[in-house]
């Protein structure tokens with residue numbers, strides 16, 4: 043309160059001094075350009091008395107920590123608002139809802155922690171551009187931002203910048219209600235994967251920036267997501283791609299969609315060290331030499347079976363040939379074997395006859411005793 047009184051007095055003084063062309067302290071106002079700039083003035087709050095004609099409002103490079111709806115009352119003509127380079131950590135409920143014509147909101151370079159679920163609710167669906175580049179204090183704040191983005195009916199949004207926020211993952215469905223989103227910047231985070239629910243609802247996406255993240259490859263789900271947004275240009279460079287055989291499906295996608303990947307020359311192997319800087323497109327052909335896809339595997343297996351059969355057949359033929367060469371000796375051996383068998387048989391037969399005569403067996407037992 044003690045701060046507010048002198049400020050109101052000062053504003054009144056200004057009104058008296060400059061008539062209708064008043065301008066808050068620390069700001070530069072241009073009625074002709076409908077622009078107000080309050081830049082690098084150590085402001086702690088949104089200045090009071092911003093003129094109603096303002097279309098473009100820049101309150102950047104100050105020390106503002108908290109923003110709420112009271113700061114923007116009566117500014118129905120503002121279309122562009124930049125609050126970048128402040129220290130904003132808290133955004134209250136309906137902060138921007140009196141800005142009925144807001145089209146572009148720049149919150150970049152702040153320290154957002156506490157974001158009310160209805161912080162970005164703006165009626166009339168006028169908002170087209172939202173910039174949260176380097177705006178989050180840390181990765182944890184994405185949870186609050188996710189809720190706020192979903193509650194704020196941003197279905198008119200065309201551009202969203204979430205770059206440089208240290209994001210590790212994206213909450214599922216985070217973009218689900220942004221059905222008109224054209225450009226999505228996620229560069230310079232630490233995202234490792236996208237799932238089948240990350241980009242759900244982005245039917246009109248034209249540009250997706252995933253460069254400077256932590257992708258080692260794209261798994262099957264991720265590749266399907268990239269296939270699904272087939273109209274979108276992709277920025278995929280500067281990721282720590284690991285060129286092992288698992289990267290092959292991603293390489294195949296790269297190969298078939300080279301014209302979509304605008305920075306394909308930066309899509310290079312980073313690991314292992316001996317493949318560093320080699321384009322993924324070349325790595326497959328020249329170096330990896332993987333042949334582990336299923337069909338190739340089956341083919342290899344079939345080939346080896348055929349080879350085995352041929353070898354076995356050859357061995358069999360050789361065996362028969364050897365038998366043929368030795369046919370005389372073999373015949374002799376067979377006769378000999380037959381004779382031996384016959385002798386044995388006869389001997390056995392004789393023994394049997396003796397054994398089967400009880401008297402004889404009795405005799406032999408007695409003799410043994």
Ligand SMILES: *[C@@H]1O[C@H](CO)[C@@H](O)[C@H](O)[C@H]1NC(C)=O
Pocket residue numbers: 093094095116117118119
């Ligand atoms: C907004 O702009 C219109 C047209 O330029 C003007 O008539 C109106 O007074 C402005 N609103 C305020 C609050 O000054």
Ligand SMILES: *[C@@H]1O[C@H](CO)[C@@H](O)[C@H](O)[C@H]1NC(C)=O
Pocket residue numbers: 142143165166
């Ligand atoms: C936006 O909606 C508000 C009510 O929420 C209304 O007063 C205003 O006239 C609308 N502006 C436009 C440009 O439709």
Ligand SMILES: *[C@@H]1O[C@H](CO)[C@@H](O)[C@H](O)[C@H]1NC(C)=O
Pocket residue numbers: 126150151173174175201203227
């Ligand atoms: C968002 O803000 C950052 C930093 O102020 C800027 O570099 C970037 O170009 C902006 N993004 C868009 C889409 O304008």
Ligand SMILES: *[C@@H]1O[C@H](CO)[C@@H](O)[C@H](O)[C@H]1NC(C)=O
Pocket residue numbers: 155179180181182183
């Ligand atoms: C992020 O910052 C908040 C508030 O200081 C803290 O509670 C939280 O642990 C931090 N999260 C991470 C991942 O550092």
Ligand SMILES: *[C@@H]1O[C@H](CO)[C@@H](O)[C@H](O)[C@H]1NC(C)=O
Pocket residue numbers: 176206207208230
């Ligand atoms: C990437 O993000 C970090 C913060 O997460 C920031 O310090 C750095 O300047 C950003 N780099 C670029 C090229 O924007």
Ligand SMILES: *[C@@H]1O[C@H](CO)[C@@H](O)[C@H](O)[C@H]1NC(C)=O
Pocket residue numbers: 238239
């Ligand atoms: C995403 O995949 C999970 C299993 O991995 C499945 O349960 C879920 O239904 C899938 N969602 C969509 C939208 O396809």
Ligand SMILES: *[C@@H]1O[C@H](CO)[C@@H](O)[C@H](O)[C@H]1NC(C)=O
Pocket residue numbers: 293294297298323324326327
């Ligand atoms: C890329 O696709 C073409 C056919 O479109 C194919 O001939 C070529 O071998 C593929 N290259 C790689 C590296 O997959």
Ligand SMILES: *[C@@H]1O[C@H](CO)[C@@H](O)[C@H](O)[C@H]1NC(C)=O
Pocket residue numbers: 318319
């Ligand atoms: C990889 O390429 C970058 C620039 O293209 C270069 O600065 C770097 O030294 C290269 N690294 C190796 C290991 O060749």
